[in-house]
Each structure stands twice: as C-alpha cells, then as structure tokens.
Amino acid sequence: MTVLCVCPDADAAAYYAEPIATELPGYIFQAVVLGPKDVPIITDPAEVAAHPELAAMGVMMHGRQEPVLKAFVDALELVEPDYGPQYLEYAYNMAAAAVRRILEELVSSTSWPVYTPFAKQHFGRGKAEGRTEGEVHAVLTVLDSRGIEVPESARARIHACTDLQEIDAWLKKAGVVQTVDELFD
Structure with a gap:
C-alpha cells in the first residue's frame, strides 16, 4: 500500500x-x-497552457507567489474552453484560503467567466439583487409617472419583495392599474 x-x-x-x-x-x-x-514554479502563461494540470498543482504549492497565480489566470484563456473552468475549479479547491482570495481578485479583474463557488455565489446574488432593485424602482417609477398615489405601506411592501416573478407581474400591471391596491390583486 x-x-x-x-x-x-x-x-x-x-x-x-x-x-x-x-x-x-x-x-x-x-x-x-x-x-x-516537487512541483515547479510556473510563471509563463504559455507553459501553464501546455501543462494546466501541473500548473493547478503549482497554484496549491506556490500560490502565495502572485506571478504563479497571474500566469495561471492569464493562461486559462489559452486552454481549451471546455477545460479552462475545470482547471480553475481544481486550483481553487486545492488552494489555501489566502490564495483563493487572490485568485478571486485576479479572476474578477479579467474577462474570465465566473466559475469558482465564491464567484458564482456572489456574482449570482449581486446580479439578482441588482435586478430586484431595478425592477422595484421601475414599478414605483411607472406608478409615480402615472400620478398614482403610493402610500408608504405599499412602497414598503414593494421594496420588501424579493420574488422577481411577482415584481415582474407588478411592473406589467403598473402601466394599467388605477390604484396601487389593484397592483396587489
């Protein structure tokens, strides 16, 4: 054994x-x-692209050296598109927490798509929160521009809603209702 x-x-x-x-x-x-x-320090993106599996191990072993991480992230665009995200996941999952944070910063500063669990969670949540806020603002703007009075209690209910489907339905109704109460029917 x-x-x-x-x-x-x-x-x-x-x-x-x-x-x-x-x-x-x-x-x-x-x-x-x-x-x-036992694992080489690779700082050349072309070499990383030629040996991404070894480079992923290099991130785990030498990831505190920023040139290693920079070369790794830069090379991901050179690796076959189906495999680049997988190597990023491998490297991310093997890396220490401090190295993960640096990887997240490097990935977020490039055009590289969002793949790490951290990035997925925060990007997705931020995207959803941004859409929710935008939709809520649109509902209130349509009602206000039509001269429909929106009491504070209704305004609070609209702001508190996190269900995008419900907010979308309200937005569609906002253009035709005569009172804010009709919005919630």
Whole structure:
C-alpha cells in the first residue's frame, strides 16, 4: 500500500517524508510526499497552457507567489474552453484560503467567466439583487409617472419583495392599474 501525502508547506513535507517506525515487526512506514520542491514554479502563461494540470498543482504549492497565480489566470484563456473552468475549479479547491482570495481578485479583474463557488455565489446574488432593485424602482417609477398615489405601506411592501416573478407581474400591471391596491390583486 502506498500513501501519498500532499504538503504545500516545505517543512511539513520534509517531516512527513521521514520513515516512521511501527510496532509491526520489520515494517517501517514511509509515505510518498509531494511537496513544493516537487512541483515547479510556473510563471509563463504559455507553459501553464501546455501543462494546466501541473500548473493547478503549482497554484496549491506556490500560490502565495502572485506571478504563479497571474500566469495561471492569464493562461486559462489559452486552454481549451471546455477545460479552462475545470482547471480553475481544481486550483481553487486545492488552494489555501489566502490564495483563493487572490485568485478571486485576479479572476474578477479579467474577462474570465465566473466559475469558482465564491464567484458564482456572489456574482449570482449581486446580479439578482441588482435586478430586484431595478425592477422595484421601475414599478414605483411607472406608478409615480402615472400620478398614482403610493402610500408608504405599499412602497414598503414593494421594496420588501424579493420574488422577481411577482415584481415582474407588478411592473406589467403598473402601466394599467388605477390604484396601487389593484397592483396587489
């Protein structure tokens, strides 16, 4: 049996590479250790594109070095489109939290599509919140421009709604109702 120990920390890799005596007669345990010295530092986007699997491991091992991350993100546009997002996911999931934050910043500053879980969550939520706010504003603008009085309680109800389908329905009705109460019927 072989045990692979992946250690982004050089000291931890050296520690776990040492043989470990066991109570089993004649058996000494020794893990196969993959550490920073075993994974090259790749800072050339063309080399990253040629070996994206190795570069993803490089992000885990050497991701605190910004040139490694920059080359990785820049190369994603050179990798086959079906595989680039997958390599980004692999690298992101293997990376330490601090490295993930840097990756998120780099990805958000490029034209690269949104793929990491963090980006999906925040981009999607921001997009939905922006649409909701825009739709609510449109409903109130149509009612106000038609001279329909919108009491504070109705205004609060419209602002509190997060259901885009309901807000869309209100927007359609806002152009034809005579009172704000008809909007909610």
